[in-house]
Amino acid sequence: MDFDTMISFSKQFSLIWFFLIFVGIVLWAYWPSHKKGFEEEGQRLLEDDPIHENSVPEPKD
Numbered sequence: 001m002d003f004d005t006m007i008s009f010s011k012q013f014s015l016i017w018f019f020l021i022f023v024g025i026v027l028w029a030y031w032p033s034h035k036k037g038f039e040e041e042g043q044r045l046l047e048d049d050p051i052h053e054n055s056v057p058e059p060k061d
Contacts (some may be wrong), residue, residue: 028034
């Protein structure tokens with residue numbers, strides 16, 4: 001195996017490897033059982049945000 005063949009194999013292997021990692025991350029992120037946790041985290045971030053709490057003024061009587 002010469003150097004050019006090894007470089008070619010390395011490029012092809014790394015492309016396939018990173019594509020599989022990408023697909024795995026996307027599947028993990030969109031897996032239905034993770035939706036509830038993501039929704040809770042999103043709501044928690046909005047509830048703890050002092051800017052969000054003060055963005056809508058309460059009506060004065």
